[in-house]
Amino acid sequence: MKFNIKRTVLLNALSRVSRAVSLKSPLPVLTGIKFDLQTDGLVLTGSDSDISIQTKVTDDIEIIETGSVVLSSKYILEIVRKIASDTISFEILDGALTRIDGGSSQFNLNGTPAFDYPRIDFAKKGTLLQADSAILKRLIEETSFATSENETRPVLTGVNFHAANNQLTCIATDSYRLAQASSPLSEETVFNIIIPKKSLVEISRIIEKDENVDIYVEDKKVLFIIDDYMVLSRLIDGTFPDTSRLISDYYDFEMTVSSTALLGAIDRTTLLSDEAKNLVTLTMNPDRVLMTSNSQEVGSVEEDLPKAFYKGDPLNISFSGKYLSDAIRSINSDKVKLEFSGPMRPFIVKDLEKDDNIQVVLPVRTY
């Protein structure tokens, strides 16, 4: 393996591919990035076996002799980042010992032979869905934060992607709140899968511009093709819970309020509260909307929302202020509407105008 490459091009590709690499992988070879120099380009692969990212660099590279090696992700990224020259030369010296030259620096880095690297199948198979990258990014950002951190119910650690009836619906829940985002599909595609949150976060990061994304759905895995990058993710086994009972068709009471004012109120009201719970209470009637919290030990906070508009019978409801903040941020609109059907019933947060992002927060019993 011998080639010269433009430093910034390699750095950009390595930065993205390395995002799949876990430095704590139980399989040591997976802490590295596979360099596979072919006659027409350099294929870079990173993987932690849950998610794998591959790209092929074909421009700004001078290929002298094909070959392959696995280089430590941690070291090769730092070397390419810090070398002070526009072009970097790579050459395998002996076995897997690789010389990396640039500017006044010369590195001899111990690699691992490429045949130790597991075979990863990036074949384009299964059900194909073509999507717009901006919509995919929106669906991920509006849902993935609401997944569960708790591994005891693995299905809740991912986002349910459900295509049916010309609609793609994404749902995430940690059983205390739920996020549901949807988008119409032009074709009649059907699948129902659960994608791990980590994979989605990386996919969202790789999306930088508006373009088409090809998504190939198989039984056990899903492949995203975004520009020059292929991202392969395992799917989470199991059935996603039926969450439809959490969203009613009809709500009795509603409040509309500026997102900034509500976020500010939550921020201040949770200042003195237990960080794990972030419990706040909304006390609402048509004349006044008040957010309060109380910590026996530290003190209490009372926050007026003079510009909130509430319609309905007087209502007191307690819940996690953090979950409401997350919901408002994901809606990303000047005003939000909260819809209630009782002090112990889940309530909804959504945009005033649109229904393509519905956030649900479950109340907390305070007595």
Add this chain to the structure above:
Amino acid sequence: MKFNIKRTVLLNALSRVSRAVSLKSPLPVLTGIKFDLQTDGLVLTGSDSDISIQTKVTDDIEIIETGSVVLSSKYILEIVRKIASDTISFEILDGALTRIDGGSSQFNLNGTPAFDYPRIDFAKKGTLLQADSAILKRLIEETSFATSENETRPVLTGVNFHAANNQLTCIATDSYRLAQASSPLSEETVFNIIIPKKSLVEISRIIEKDENVDIYVEDKKVLFIIDDYMVLSRLIDGTFPDTSRLISDYYDFEMTVSSTALLGAIDRTTLLSDEAKNLVTLTMNPDRVLMTSNSQEVGSVEEDLPKAFYKGDPLNISFSGKYLSDAIRSINSDKVKLEFSGPMRPFIVKDLEKDDNIQVVLPVRTY
């Protein structure tokens, strides 16, 4: 206690005073800030018993009723930071329960009675030294980083301030490297004290503009008066080691080099090395200067310094790259001069022109 105050003025004072507060203080009352409202201003005090900071706010405050209370540093800072109004009102409601009002927010914060707060003596006593704040800041920044993190020899965890012969000399060493900075004194002042690193870092942070600083040195403590702030620090007991043998009068070999080039070379050469040691080797002769490192497991690096100018017999010397980086950064000059007297002798790093900052690095035996 009852007063109204401009939010930004209080926030600025609290931010600085709170820097003395340790949230893990064994004495719970010291996790708070003492508010002492007098007829002519609000005195704020924070302390962790090693360092105490006090200021008096006299402007932008409307004093309604004097009094005092201790409020949790963590909560009161956040409250004042996040309240959305220009003016904040404080009032003790009952005992130490304090109401804090601003904008649409009302906080009831449980305080601690002020009589539980230890008495801290900020009296101006002892030997007085008047210094320029910029020079004091320079002396601190050029030395404090070289103190020891290891508590087994407490005297090395502070900086030795030694005034004699119309000169103030500051010395810090962790026994692997040494930093010595000095400045002439206009008066004949004599003292020899060791100030904890943490206190010096806070003093350096409080200095924001060029002004006079009064320093009162006593047996067990030192008081710095900087603008409206008083900073009181305990001194470290014991005798600072005699470090004069580490600095020779004469060196046989010298290298001059651009600081940026040398920092870049160290940065790259230590990329593959053990983070705890950061061992690098300089191989120097009048024709070539080379920096290398070698890690059995990971690989090796060779870095040319084509523009370094070396005068002397060929020399190989190994040392911590991090210590040399720290030394170069503290000198803060375009070029540095390194002076050597042998492969196992301490070497010196300094400015090409000036002698008021001398950095010493001890070599490491590599065989």
